[in-house]
Amino acid sequence: MNLDLTLRSEIQKAIHSLFQVEFDQLQLQPTNAEFEGSHTLVCFPLTKISKKGPEETARLVGDHLQMHSGLVNRYNVVKGFLNLVLHDSVWVNVFESIYANANYGVTPATGKELMVEYSSPNTNKPLHLGHLRNNFLGYSVAEIYKSIGYTVHKVQIINDRGIHICKSMAAWKLYGDGETPHRSGLKGDKLVGKYYVEFDRNYKAQCKELEAQGLSKEEAERQAPIMKLAVQLLQQWEQKDPEVWQLWNLMNGWVYAGFDVTYQRMGVDFEKLYYESKTYLLGKEEVLKGVERGVFFKKEDGSVWVDLTADGLDQKVLLRSDGTSVYMTQDIGTAILRFRDFPKIEGQVYTVGNEQEYHFKVLFLILNKLGYEWARKCYHLSYGMVDLPTGKMKSREGTVVDADDLMEEMVQEAARQTQELGKIDDMSQQEIKDLAEMIGLGALKFFLLKVDPKKRMLFDPNESIQLQGHTGPFIQYTHARIKAILRKAASMNISVDANSISKVSTLEPAEREVILKINQYTNKIQEAAREYSPAILANYAYELAKEYNQFYQAIPIFNESDPVALKFRIAFSEVTAATIAKAMALLGIRVPDRM
RNA sequence: GGUCUCAUAGCUCAACUGGAUAGAGCAGCUGCCUUCUAAGCAGCAGGUUGCUGGUUCGAGUCCAGCUGGGAUCACCA
Structure with missing residues (x-):
């Protein structure tokens, strides 16, 4: 049963029979902790139809519900707020139906x-x-x-061509001395990155030298031999020069091998990879078709533009005067290609930093102008930058926090603290290693996901590495504690079934609070999906764990002599653990049985 | 300069989309481990929600203006 919907309809019935009006804009919200009750009806909006003051309106509705609804036990009114206290049997019923459904929360x-x-x-x-x-x-x-019932295709577009990779290639050709990941033992992406830095260092030195010889800054930047080599490589690449392509394939291959290791540890996966080298020429045809249909226009020099001034934006170039594509052209092509590859998708979510908000605004408008219905279902999952205490990450200034290093650091810290607590001394080396991995990455993922994606956030290495408080490990820990309870129950041969739950007649306040939280789970998933915000689920998982910990501390389960209450609490702990595990899984965080 | 965006406790973040006395964690202080795991729990202290007006029964939330951060506005990607 869906408690909220049922309660809503009961309230609507009450309002109808009291005031003879259909009112579907009910404001039903969770009751503040300081008052008794679980649901609160905000009665100010009702005064217009009741023609009475908010408090009297609240009392009328409250009385009616108490008399006619099987859900409401009692109520209290504070100002215009009607706080409803439901029967414990209602909560037991809610719990029963969740307990009976192993797929609770999965559509x-x-x-x-x-x-x-x-x-x-x-x-x-x-x-x-x-x-x-x-x-x-x-x-x-x-x-x-x-x-929530979607088939989801995870993809990425890999920016594998362009001047940036040619820079690494140029530096490697000049200074690499045939270095390979195999020979130096360096991870492939790190090796290529090393030559990118190497390029920059030499480029700057060369510019400086040329400037000392009297060249202007711009002139020096153009004339620097290493830059000339990179530009030459780019041109040769575009002409499909076999030798250049071989080197390009070789170095990209190193990078992919390195990325694979990183993705593996991050625990992320992709169904299909798109490569810019294969898609960068797409879109041109679409743009030309758009010109024919008058969606875009051509200037005298042959360049093609879209006019978005009617949408409050400016004009954007789509094809250069020499007929070549720009970034936007390529994105138009890729979007269309993807809908051909996966004709059933209703839209695309682009997870890209908020510095590209303007770009996506334009892209979606253009796709819309081209007549693609699905353009309206495309969403730019725009997220804020991650700042360091020292300010922005700047690759040129060496203040970039490397993903591999950071994950390793987190895992090391988790291992250190786990060791220190000494609760897992009987575990095998492999188990201990796996646990540290789980906790370290859990801490990192939770730290990055608990913040509203849209907001920029601060990453303080000292604070991020903490495993206490509002963290992933706090939630993992709660799960592990519950598992200990379940192990003990199993060893005592206590069997729980739906029948024993239905015999429960009264609940402790702490139990009610936890059931209330568990009951919110499906709503939270819907909300997280609607808002494209894992933060909503992260904070939910934290609240659920916190609520359970209060129960855990207040009521020692195995001190209970009444078998009905004992069995109920075991079942209730089991469902809590399962819900925590499910919510965390949606965040990509695993939970341990012991820690 | 135009557009967008952010500003909440010393610090990092919440606040159910306009509702009650703005909540957590960290840091600080005080209690609680003969055990279902103290990576926890209970408590104390900490706030003019950047500023000024406005709309409303009611504003951290909506509107206007200001102040201060950030992003963006290339025939770059």
Whole structure:
């Protein structure tokens, strides 16, 4: 049974019979902790139809519900707020139906499909902290949509061509001396990144030298030999020069091998990879067709533009005067290609930083102008930057937090603290290692996901590494404690079944609070999906764990002599653990049985 | 300069989309482990929600203006 819907309809019935009016704009909200009750009806909006003061209106509705609704036990009125106290049997019923449903919180397949793009790195340097936020967000949103019945296609577009990779190639050719990941033992993406830095260092030195010889800054930047080499490589690449392509394939291959290791540890996956080298020429045809249909226009020099001034934006170029594509052209092509690849998807989610908000606004408008219905279902999952205490991450200034390093650091810290607590001394080396992995990554993921994606956030290495308080490990810990209870119950041969639950007649306040929280789970998933915000689920999981911990501390389960209450509490703990595990799984966080 | 966006406790974040006395965690202080795991629980202290007006029965939330951050506005990607 859906408690909220049932209660809503009972309230509507009450209002109808009291005031003879249909009123469907009910404001029903959770009761503040300081008052008795679980649901609160805000009665100010009702005064217009009741023609009475808010308090009297509240009392009328409260009386009616108490007399005619089987749900409401008693009520209290504070100002215009009607606080409802439901019968314990209602809560027991709610719990029973959740307990009976092993798939609680999972919507069966609806036939709807969605594509989620995330990660989408350049291939000239390793993944960093910003990519971690991106990957965790994209992965989680995809999982959330799966759980509400969507088939989700996780994809990325890999920026594998362009001047950036040519820079790494140029530096490697000049200074690499044939270095390979195999020979140096360096991870492939790190190796390529090393030569990207190497490029920059030499480029700057060369510019400085040329400037000392009297060249202007711009002139020096153009004339620097290493830059000339990079530009030459780019041109040769575009002409499909076999030698250049071989090197390009080789170095990209190193990067992909490195990325695979990183993705593996992050726990993210992709169904299909799109490569810019294969899609960057797409879109041109679509744009030309658009010109024919008068959606776009051509200037005298041959360049093609879209006029978005009617939408409050400016004019944007889509094809250069020499006929070549720009970034936007390519994105138009890729979007259309994806809908051809997956004709059933109703839209695409682009997990990309908020510095590209303007770009996506324009892209969606253009797709719309081209007549694609699905353009309205495309969503830019725009997230804020991750700042460091020292300010913005700047790759040139070496203040970038490397993804591999950070994950390793978190796992090390988790291992250290776990060791220190000494609760797992009997575990095997493999189990201990796996546990540290689970906790370290759980802490990191939770830290990055608990903040509203839209907001920029601060990453303080000292605080982020904490495993107490409002953290992933706090929630994992709650799960592990419940598992200990369940193990003990099993060893005592206590069997729980639906029948024993239905015999429960009264509940402790702490129990009611937890059931109330568990009951919110499905709503929270819907909300998280609607808002594209894993933060909503992260904070929910935290609240649920916190609520359970209060119960745990207040009521020692195995001190209970009444077998009905004992069995109920075991079942209730079991459902809490399962709900925590499910919510965390949607965030990409695993939970341990012991820690 | 135009557009967008953010500003909440010392610090990091919440606030059910306009509802009650704005909540958590960290940091600080005080209690609670003969055990279902103290990675926990209970409590104390900490706030003019950047500023000024407005709309409303009611504003951290909506509107206007100001102050201060950030992003964006290339025939770059």
